[in-house]
Amino acid sequence: MNLISSINPTTGKTIKQFKPYSEEQINTGLKKANAAFHEWKELDVSERGEVLNGVSKLLRERKQDLGELITQEMGKVIKQSVGEIVKCADTIDYFAAHAEELMHPEQIETDASESMVSYEPMGPVLAIKPWNFPFWQVLSAASHILAAGNVMLLKHSSYVPMCALKMEELFLEAGVTEGVFQTLLIDGPTASSLISKNEIKAVSFTGGDAAGKKVAELAARNMKKFVLELGGSDPFIVLSDADVEKAASVAVPSRCINTGQTCIAAKRFIVAQEVAEEFTNKFVELTEKLRLGDPMDKNTDIGPLVREEQITMLEQQVKDATSKGAKVLVPGGRVNSEGFFYSPTVLADATPDMKVMAEETFGPIAPIITVKDEQEAIQIANKTRFGLGASIWTEDREKGKLLARQLETGMVAVNAFFRPEACMPFGGVKGSGMGREMAKHGFYEFINLKSIKIY
Structure with missing residues (x-):
């Protein structure tokens, strides 16, 4: 036994x-x-x-x-x-x-x-x-x-x-x-x-x-x-009329909360081409400021993953992405220390056929994909076997409400990261x-x- x-x-x-x-x-x-x-x-x-x-x-x-x-x-x-x-x-x-x-x-x-x-x-x-x-x-x-x-x-x-x-x-x-x-x-x-x-x-x-x-x-x-x-494999959609700085400031913690080991963490960053460069630069800047270390320290942002096997899965997903053309903006990866530490990794030029887009990534990997308009954003967001949560960023709240209803998910937040509340149903x-x-x-x-x- x-x-x-x-x-x-x-x-x-x-x-x-x-x-x-x-x-x-x-x-x-x-x-x-x-x-x-x-x-x-x-x-x-x-x-x-x-x-x-x-x-x-x-x-x-x-x-x-x-x-x-x-x-x-x-x-x-x-x-x-x-x-x-x-x-x-x-x-x-x-x-x-x-x-x-x-x-x-x-x-x-x-x-x-x-x-x-x-x-x-x-x-x-x-x-x-x-x-x-x-x-x-x-x-x-x-x-x-x-x-x-x-x-x-x-x-x-x-x-x-x-x-x-x-x-x-x-x-x-x-x-x-x-x-x-x-x-x-x-x-x-x-x-x-x-x-x-x-x-x-x-x-x-x-x-x-x-x-x-x-x-x-x-x-x-x-x-x-x-x-x-x-x-889930929750999409984080940033449209051309979004408050890009605010979106990026929420995107990083929503990807890295619980060291990325969260079902409703943002996992696929789908960004309109007009703001892609601005969003990506801010996302990289904020990711590089995250503090990795002792999880008992109240100033630590990124702790260890739960087990060695999680690191191995993330490494395989990143290797698959880079072999298919993804560009590494923040290399991150396995940390040479005791314990199960993995530093956040940011990838650009993601495509829907990559494992980081098709599978659930249970760790701090952030793939960014650029789209030409909101309809392509919704199409890619729905192109997944999952349907748990999602986030849409736009200054036009009525448009956000309309697009939220087009997403094949159980939960959507407009201009925020979806957080569970006792008064709202949770599921996908x-x-x-x-x-x-x-x-x-x-x-x-x-x-x-x-x-x-x-x-």
Whole structure:
């Protein structure tokens, strides 16, 4: 049985190892979840909200320590790690405050004397989540899944076992009934096998599209509801009438946030030819000012990647681009030091056939492609199997709104970088997934919408 290793990306050294849960431990967890569900769903919605507020209170009180845990285990720079914890607390509070309103039965006029739609929880939800936002990816989903009266079993990435276990500790300390939120230290195949278990009623998955397709197939075969968020290759479109300096100042951090290991990071920079030179020069200037180093230092902008394999993938993508004619403006690349450091790389003269344009680049690589007009920009932006987020820059807001509707994505920001908010649905189309998280749309994904007619 392979141990689960927590490795510090800054040093490349193992922090701690864990034994995967045994079949007996897993079965015990399933039984606990089932029992806890029947107790948790019977609580008044406001009571569940009060308990969840206790979790958010702990998150805020310990944001520095929890942020340091994130940085230690997956390499995110500390200022972003602490921000992640605060965002989790805000999201939990949002659903704790709005769950009662969202679950209130809706009265409908029909031929019956009384008709309504009743909103009822489904049961235990299996959450399979990635390492890049180790608290946010879990708690953004858990906030509305639990507020609705469901319970959650978490199969977290094997890269972040300490974060996974810490979240379970926080829920228990806050007074959440044992079994409402559980972490299972298991591998991918074991998690897949749980989808067929009677105790599991739905699956929430965030990760790569290949694994997501397998989860969808298993869930469909067992008639289980599922939501998939599968990453993206988000376009950042700069039109000829854009505020170029502002666009470039947002473009660089939106590419390099979390060292580029973000599903909604800007990944393809599509720029009108009239402003391409100005934008590119500013982008290069700002990229070269980024500080790479110790992620525990609050002044660091770029920390390590999570594992050596990420560096290898980025190197292959850059090699493919340069072999097809891309010009290297900022060489970046592998850093000769301990840990898994990769300096930002900027490429010009990108073309749609390059891997950096066709694949998801999970690291600080920025390909820039020049287009003749806005219609070519939209055409290239949509020429991808992904459809998660996008950004459009133009001083004409009405045009921006019109073009936003032409993009084949789940989310668009005009003159900004799209940031998730609890009040807005999060998710994509095409290869970026199915279903939504957050807002009322995500809340109802794991709810039984029961129609009741009384004659």
